[in-house]
Amino acid sequence: MKGPAIFLAQFVGAEPPFNTLEGLCRWAAELGYKGIQLPSFERNLIDLSLAAESQDYCDELKGQVNAAGLEISELSTHLQGQLVAVHPAYDELMDGFAPQALRGKPAERQAWAVDQLMLAAKASQRLGLTAHATFSGALLWQTFYPWPQRPAGLVDSGFAELAKRWRPILDAFDEAGVDCCFEIHPGEDLHDGASFERFLEAVDQHPRANILFDPSHLLLQQLDYLAFIDLYHERIKAFHVKDAEFRPNGRSGVYGGYDAWVDRPGRFRSLGDGQVDFKGIFSKLAQYGYDGWAVLEWECCLKHPEDGAREGAPFIRDHMIRLTDRAFDDFAGVGSDEVFNRRVLGLS
Template sequence: MRSITLFTGQFADIPLEILATKAHQWGFDGLELGGHIDLHKASTSQEYCQEILSLLSKNNLKLFAISAHLVGQAVCDHIDERRHRSILPEHVWGDGEPEGVKQRAAKEVIAAAYAAKNLGIKIVTGFTGSSIWHLLYGFPPIDPQQINEGYEDFAKRWKPILDEYKKCDVYFALEVHPSEIAFDIVSAERTLNAIDNHSSFGFNFDPSHFGYQGVDYIEFLCRFKSRIFHVHMKDVDFDWNHPCEAGVFGGHTIFGDPRRFFNFRSLGRGKINFEKIIRTLNQINYQGPLSVEWEDGDMDREVGAQESLQYVRRLDFKRGNIQFDAAFSK
């Protein structure tokens, strides 16, 4: 059975000492740290890393991955103080000059690789940002060269980062997601091509972001089976047969607005076919953790985390090594 972890990003306001105790009491096997770790400090201080590991061990928890989502977003984005300053450490934001922010963000993503190495883990999950997301809809007409330049910019900024990951024997797992350089199957393939299929780059599979777009998330697992480095378990509700007021990308509404086409839900309360996902993960031999990323604005988060854990625990199963009818010949 795979380990079940909690992504701590949605609980970042709770001190790690308290959250670790709660996660243990709830029954999680470990954590994916998001917002509970100083990446720069962890990249240079073994003592700091040991403090984190000891705290988790005291609560019978393991560490499976750390997050560089927020700082990774700034590597390729068009930097906007109103959007980016609040999500970045002050030493990354600096004077706010866009190119400087991008370069310091890249250094921080590299620091995450060294932090992971010091912590004895192999996976950093995160975002990449995108210089061409604003060109998603093709009107006024977009010169194809503009899209090419976006992937060239991604490759220029991320290849040096990924080379450092390779030195650390650590992998970067991009959460394929709107506003990133890869947000569906086609763009994920183009992303890999842009970096010459760099061996240190793969994906953090989160089915919720495929479901509301109408993207085949089972095909994503099959197509990129050797690149599935980490898995987020997150549900989403949508209804293709029910007209709405705000479409697939939300119509500039906030999450939770009932006018939206989709809203994230506690596991088992949305439309994602997790049974099929588990069977496909078995088929592609994914043995990593299943990390609960809980996002449901209508539910108490501690209740939601616990029910999501129990849902995944019931759903997950080990793949058999014999066909059921093979026993008949014995």
């Protein structure tokens, strides 16, 4: 496992050091981070089109990051991925993720989003990256609670269309040698293990359809996130280290009662302030040989982001497990060969 790294999306701002890539890299390095996850929708950090076209630009970008003692862990297209599939009920809300010229034009917006993912595949390849972070988008989310009753075949049709939109993108990532990692997240059609399996079946088990594991979103829907790793570890190629807590009460539970984040029973917290069992998670990922990055995604309804970032690097570093190269009881080993083994078994 590599890390700690930090997702920069929540820290980009108008004031130094948060308004330039150089400033953000210097700030992250001073906090003890070893990598940055770059949000490709932040044009002042990366020109995605140019990165897809120019190896010189990518070499310069990597050089700038490396000069601060950092590496790029992954590129992110969370906002663009969301726009690959949008139900009309969410058109106006999602328009804010697209360039101004495309707002109010769902078809053009969707085509732009697909192109952005294609560019991200090429840019990731030029940058020497092996994983990419994104969202799946959603055509079915407005029906996630089955009332009114879903028509027979609706879910199958929805996933067939989602797969149709994503298959060319996944093929582009395959050609680039990069895993496309969907963050399992509310608001996406890929929001739990069952929905991920539906998608995987619809894209014929595509080798580049993989998972960005974020335990906070699983805890908030009361899903067993440790068992999730047991089930899907072969597909987990990216990891957001994010904490959360779920404190149900007599007024509200998983659905949140339309309350603001600070008042919801389920809410995101800075690392160490929530309920996620990170010792269990890091142990599971070490057990299964996860060799990607551990990336802080900071979201908290209480703590200041700069404090969360400062605390995040040592938290991740202290949870990362250096894998042993020997068995703990090697000192008591007696050696073996087939003849010896048969004698121990009483066979000769």
